[in-house]
Amino acid sequence: MKASGQIDIKSITLKHSDLKQLIDGLIKYLSQKKYRKVKSIVVFYGVNYKQEYSYDDFPEFQNFKEGLELIDINIESENNLVINITLSSNEVSPLKSFYSKIEVESDDRIITNGLLDEINSFFKKRTNIHYIFHSYGIFIAIILSILITYILKYYIEKHLLQVEIKNEYLFAFWFLISFPLKRYLRWLFPYIYFIDENNKKKHQRLFFYALLVSILAKYAFLFFNEEINNIF
Numbered sequence: 001m002k003a004s005g006q007i008d009i010k011s012i013t014l015k016h017s018d019l020k021q022l023i024d025g026l027i028k029y030l031s032q033k034k035y036r037k038v039k040s041i042v043v044f045y046g047v048n049y050k051q052e053y054s055y056d057d058f059p060e061f062q063n064f065k066e067g068l069e070l071i072d073i074n075i076e077s078e079n080n081l082v083i084n085i086t087l088s089s090n091e092v093s094p095l096k097s098f099y100s101k102i103e104v105e106s107d108d109r110i111i112t113n114g115l116l117d118e119i120n121s122f123f124k125k126r127t128n129i130h131y132i133f134h135s136y137g138i139f140i141a142i143i144l145s146i147l148i149t150y151i152l153k154y155y156i157e158k159h160l161l162q163v164e165i166k167n168e169y170l171f172a173f174w175f176l177i178s179f180p181l182k183r184y185l186r187w188l189f190p191y192i193y194f195i196d197e198n199n200k201k202k203h204q205r206l207f208f209y210a211l212l213v214s215i216l217a218k219y220a221f222l223f224f225n226e227e228i229n230n231i232f
Helices: 016-031 109-124 131-135 137-160 167-188 199-231
Strands: 003-008 012-014 038-045 050-054 070-077 081-088 101-106 192-194
Touching: 003 109, 012 016, 016 038, 016 070, 016 081, 016 109, 081 109, 101 109, 131 137, 131 167, 137 167, 167 199
Parallel strands: 012 192
Antiparallel strands: 003 101, 038 050, 038 070, 070 081, 081 101
């Protein structure tokens, strides 16, 4: 009698070497059970490329191109065992909002549940909050757009042109930049983030963090400075 189970994954941060660690752990787990002849195929899908590896020639994951969109890990044995792990950075799934998932099917319910727990525990330690930028991306983008707009207004009016900008123009500006900003945030913070994939995202993320912290710090300073002046 077959037993199967599935777990959906929200968003995680991985090193490329973590994938080898995961498969090594699963192969070791299965070798201790009755599943001896285990085959593993891992397929990497990028923007314009596809690379496939068997377990025997599994790489160390150091030189993958930017734009790794999907990884499909398939582990099978002759003893009616199938493990499929799909990790996707795609924004939308044809069926669900989160496309990444774990599927296990075997002829032993205890083995199935044990594998699901093992894999789920592995990914749980690597969970991040990137799904927020996908679930609530437009609201975050609008808030950031408003902040950017009013900061630009302040510097243009006070330091550059020294003219007053009408609010109607501001509304049109932040509305126009909200949607590109939403797409940019989803690219910068994908569901599945490989921290050693490429330096481009890493450097832009650091710049984004620095910019966000500087904006928040400035407004916090202005707020507390005004409160202190009101007290005294």
